[in-house]
Amino acid sequence: MANEQGYNVAVVGATGAVGQKMLETLEKKNFPINNLKLLSSSRSAGKKINFKGEEFIVEEATPESFEGVQIALFSAGGSVSKGLAHEAVTRGAVVVDNTSAFRMDENVPLVVPEVNESDISKHNGIIANPNCSTIQMVAALKPIQDSFGISRVIVSTYQAVSGAGTSAVEELKEQSQAFLNGEELEANLMPVKGDKKHFPIAFNALPQIDVFQDNGYTFEEMKMINETKKIMHAPELHVAATCVRLPFFTSHAESVYVEVDNENVTVEELQKSLANADGVILEDDPSNQVYPTPLNSAGKSEVFVGRVRKDLDNPKGFHLWVVSDNLLKGAAWNSVQIAESLVKNNWL
Ligand code: NAP
Ligand code: 3JN
Numbered sequence: 001m002a003n004e005q006g007y008n009v010a011v012v013g014a015t016g017a018v019g020q021k022m023l024e025t026l027e028k029k030n031f032p033i034n035n036l037k038l039l040s041s042s043r044s045a046g047k048k049i050n051f052k053g054e055e056f057i058v059e060e061a062t063p064e065s066f067e068g069v070q071i072a073l074f075s076a077g078g079s080v081s082k083g084l085a086h087e088a089v090t091r092g093a094v095v096v097d098n099t100s101a102f103r104m105d106e107n108v109p110l111v112v113p114e115v116n117e118s119d120i121s122k123h124n125g126i127i128a129n130p131n132c133s134t135i136q137m138v139a140a141l142k143p144i145q146d147s148f149g150i151s152r153v154i155v156s157t158y159q160a161v162s163g164a165g166t167s168a169v170e171e172l173k174e175q176s177q178a179f180l181n182g183e184e185l186e187a188n189l190m191p192v193k194g195d196k197k198h199f200p201i202a203f204n205a206l207p208q209i210d211v212f213q214d215n216g217y218t219f220e221e222m223k224m225i226n227e228t229k230k231i232m233h234a235p236e237l238h239v240a241a242t243c244v245r246l247p248f249f250t251s252h253a254e255s256v257y258v259e260v261d262n263e264n265v266t267v268e269e270l271q272k273s274l275a276n277a278d279g280v281i282l283e284d285d286p287s288n289q290v291y292p293t294p295l296n297s298a299g300k301s302e303v304f305v306g307r308v309r310k311d312l313d314n315p316k317g318f319h320l321w322v323v324s325d326n327l328l329k330g331a332a333w334n335s336v337q338i339a340e341s342l343v344k345n346n347w348l
Contacts, residue, residue, distance in 0.1 A: 006032030010069045012061050013076030014038035017166045018098055021332035022073050027052055029336055039065055063087035073335050089125035094348050096127050096335045103128040103227055110230050113337045114279040115142045121347050127338055131223040132330025133157050133252055138231050139303040140322045143277035149261030152238040158246050158253040163326045172247055175202035191245055201247050209243040251294035254322040263315035267308055270318055274305050284308050292323035300325055301333045
């Protein structure tokens with residue numbers, strides 16, 4: 001139960017790229033907060049962060065940090081979630097976890113509220129927030145699935161560097177400056193921290209996001225494939241993904257090919273289903289060069305869809321261009337929406 005002022009909320013990873021957006025979103029959406037705890041590693045303990053005009057001191061996250069916490073928003077990486085999420089639940093908190101630690105656990109709902117909000121009610125203390133690239137794609141696929149049925153999805157992503165955290169953003173800035181100064185580029189992080197090789201991201205395109213799996217797909221690609229089937233309750237859906245990192249800061253873009261069940265569906269019918277969907281904005285007018293771009297969608301909560309067209313060979317095939325702010329709908333806003341749903345539906 002909330003007291004009159006609201007809920008006791010902890011943000012784990014509060015100093016990170018996602019955590020910062022989490023705080024901005026809680027403030028912007030006026031989420032009812034009684035007590036707020038900002039948690040990080042020992043590196044940032046003691047740092048001061050402003051929230052709603054008040055200064056908060058960041059504390060190191062420990063199991064005891066969660067005493068009295070009702071809602072804990074985690075975005076400090078999978079190993080932190082594996083170590084601390086159950087500690088938070090044991091102390092009475094409901095965890096909304098932004099990492100891949102529990103996404104495919106059958107006891108953990110994996111939720112995009114516009115797609116499968118009611119799954120939240122089945123939680124056992126942890127609700128998983130999907131991968132950012134998955135979230136924006138399923139938000140666009142859901143109205144198509146509901147109206148026409150879908151059997152196959154093939155996606156190629158164009159992902160912003162902020163998805164790889166604050167240090168990746170810094171690396172892109174430094175490399176861009178060095179490139180324009182005619183200096184040698186230093187690559188220490190991308191495509192994946194800790195992998196064997198690093199390549200410049202500035203003025204480049206890297207077809208690797210997260211580490212390679214034995215089947216030749218990257219972990220990011222497998223997240224998109226497996227998470228899409230779970231969120232859409234469609235284990236039989238055929239999904240393939242190619243994930244690519246590009247040198248811009250915010251919003252992921254996706255070229256999505258989707259096959260519907262019926263060959264008589266028109267572009268106009270598909271556009272109408274998208275235009276009427278919760279959380280989706282159709283921006284699709286080629287004659288006036290209207291389509292979504294990463295720069296235009298940055299800072300916004302919705303998923304933007306354009307370039308809807310029929311495949312020229314397969315009468316059941318359609319192509320879409322899907323763009324959304326990876327740190328908002330792809331992470332912070334989706335998590336806060338889940339928290340709002342927990343409160344609104346008494347599912348805490
Ligand atoms: P980031 O900018 O590097 O920030 C990492 C955050 O985690 C910082 O606040 C850091 O605190 C904290 N942290 C690191 N180690 C910790 C520890 N041992 N205990 C407590 N806190 C610790 O990374 P980010 O981009 O915000 O991403 C963070 C995580 O969110 C990712 O690893 C990923 O799991 C998840 N994420 C999800 C999505 C999505 O698709 N939904 C997108 C991006 C990220 P310090 O300041 O003390 O280092
Ligand atoms: O690279 C992106 O654009 C999204 C990255 C997400 C991410 C980064 C590090 C670890 C994740 C995630 O949420 O899937 C994880 C993880 O928790 O596995």
